[in-house]
Amino acid sequence: MLRCSFCGRRAVYHRRYAGVFLCDRCLIKSVERRFRRAINENKLILPGERVAVAVSGGKDSVACMHLLHDYCRGKRCELVAITIDEGIKGYRDESLPIARENAEMLGVEHHVVSFREAFGATLDEMVKVAAQRSTGLNPCTYCGVLRRSLLNQAARELGADRLATGHNLDDETQAIMLNYIRADLSRLYRLGPGYSPRQGFVPRIKPLREIPEKEVALFALLKGIKVHLAVCPYASGIHxxxxDFxxxxxxxxxxxxFMILRMFDEIKPHLEAAVPGFEARGCESCGEPTSSTLCKSCELLQGLGLMRRRKNLIFVEPS
Amino acid sequence: MVEITVKVVGQRTRRLKVDPGTTIAELLRRVGQNRETVVVRLNGRIVAEEERLKEGDLIEVIPVVTGG
Structure with missing residues (x-):
């Protein structure tokens, strides 16, 4: 039997990049410590702030909500959860109840915002139209842009000071590499533990950024947290x-x-001079903040013969 | 050789013969799984991939890397 390098209990994980074995308790503690350190060192959340967390029902976002719930209790912060229902049959309809169940269990206020209500069509329907119209864009392009836009709007309407996502070390290094491959300096520059863009955008934070995806999964499994482990049916291509690489x-x-992440963090301060700044204004179609006359969401929707339908996403029942 | 049972979630269960003392990491390579993307249960317990296999072991491989 392999033993924990710290306490001698039965090991559940070999953290090869650090040359140590960890038992269940030490792994959970280590994840919690790294999570808090990422927040404190980068000042991702200040005491008393209202934090919105994007929760899909997958392991990363659900683990992030559980960790934030504990963190917020100690810092007098308020936590609210947002789930975007893109309308992916056989996938999101399975993960959404898990997101709701976890939020209920923790007593976290939870809001669901759907593509159908906001844009008049589900992602499944958009993908069909995109194929008929030969837009040449893949489902991830529509999903990523539209989901981020709804998350930002919902977080803003909920009065959130921060919008937390469950991006882990694997997600962040993949994004770094993808932006290198695409030579997209602007997007590369936006990566990091926190991003505070212009007016109208809720600052985004990634408190799991320094935790490998496998360790997030182990954290959720060892804590007995219910999560959705399926892969999105649209996942394909260069991502x-x-x-895999x-x-x-x-x-x-x-x-x-970690080395890819560290190198990027070293380079990032030098990128600012090379990335043009922009003045945020309101999209002429939906009013959401953008750098051009039409926001990216409306541009994509127009290409599909759709438009943003709802002006307000969040309706709170009067008490 | 010792006989073990391997269950990769989403695939059919297989019985395999391996050399005594084979590690789970070696087994994962043999069944085409990257250790960075899975969590392994040995006889119902989550274990490190350096654990060695013995006769009659049940190995469950849970793919956990879902991002993209």
């Missing part, structure tokens, strides 16, 4: 290739992901 690299050369 998957980069993910990084996992193969990490498997053969432990610590590679």
């Amino acid at each position: 998957m290739e980069v993910r 990084l996992n193969s690299l990490e498997s053969n050369h432990p610590n590679s992901k």
